[in-house]
Amino acid sequence: MQVPSPLTELRDERLRARDVRLYLKRDDLISPDIPGNKWRKLKYNLIAAREQGHHTLLTFGGAYSNHIRATAAAGARYGFDTIGVVRGEEHLPLNDSLTRAVKHGMRLAYLDRTTYRRKTEPDVLAALADEFGDFYLLPEGGTNALALQGCQELPAEIAPDFDVLCCACGTGGTLAGLAAGLRPGQRALGFSALKGGEFLAGDVRRLQIDAFGAETGNWAIDVESHFGGYAKRTPALDEFVADFRQRHDVTLDWVYVAKMLHGVFDRVRTGVFPAGTAVVAVVTG
Known part of the structure; x- marks a missing residue:
């Protein structure tokens, strides 16, 4: 495990022209199997599971869930049995994500979509x-109060002074935790990967209240950088990913990270980030 994860400053004429500094917090390099916010969300949950005497981890996700895959890898690494409850019916052969989960020893189960929507209700959990x-x-996506505590630790790993900490948003848990770890005067900005992500603001507030007793108020969410919605892409996004790879030799995950960084560069271009701003973007993997 590579923690703290590396921090690198981007050298890019688009940034120099606007006098903006941009650092990449390379959480994707923490581990090939448990990268980025997946590790930070799992860290204190694994400790709690061990302290409570559990030997098995059970979690939920879709067929392409990175969280399911990371849970399987963490279980194998730290000596837990793992069960992944997948939304929908089994499809064979398994896709790459589920294949890797099974190789790490995870047992897969499936819930029809109607039952899956009720996955947190007592009768469904009792049946499991x-x-x-x-x-x-x-929980699905790994987001709970303990997950926020793990994400809260990230800002302290950043030595240079900065103004804005950016991340992609799926459930809002990473943003909620990062914002709680900031120093006065700093702010966090999340970029929703979901179309219609306005609801995430309420989720972030609730998560912070549950985890820390109050909301921090030092964060905001961009809901316009989704490129059509979750796991959707456009030629413009693909062009941005290819151009970023050519400029910086970094291949961006297009589901989350590329949309976030496209939004960051758009803010640089339009002057939303004024001259002199220092930005850190978390590459969650």
Whole structure:
């Protein structure tokens, strides 16, 4: 595990022209199997599971869930059995994400979409306990109060002074935790990967209240950089990814990170980030 993760400053004429400094916090390099915010969200949950005497982790996700794959890898690394409850029906052969989860020893189960929507209700959880026995429950996406505590640690790893810390948003958990770790005067900016992501603001507030007892108020969410919605892409986004690879030799995840960084550069171009601003963008992997 590479923690703290590397911090690198981008050299880019588009930044120099606007007198903006941009650093990449390379959380994607923490681990090839448990990268970025996945590790930070799992860290304190794994400690809690061990302290509570659990030997099995159970979590939920879609068929392409990076969280399911990371949970499987973490379980294999730290000695937990793992169960991944997947939304929908089984499809064979398994896709790459689920194949890698199984290779790490994860047992897969499936819930029809109607039941999956009720996955946190007591009768559904009781049925899973009847089938699999005792387990430590990790929520879909890994976002809970303990996950926020892990994400809260990231800002302290950044030595240079900065003004804005940016990240991609799926559930809002990473943003909620990062904002809680900032120093006075700094702010966090999340970029929703979902179309219609306005609801995330309420989720972030609730997550912070649950984890820390109050909301921090030092964050905002961009809801316009989704490129059509979750896991959707456009030629403009693909062009940005290819250009970024050519300029900086970094291949961006287009589902989350590329949309976030496109939004960052758009703010640089339009002057939303004024001259003299120092920005850190978290590459979650």
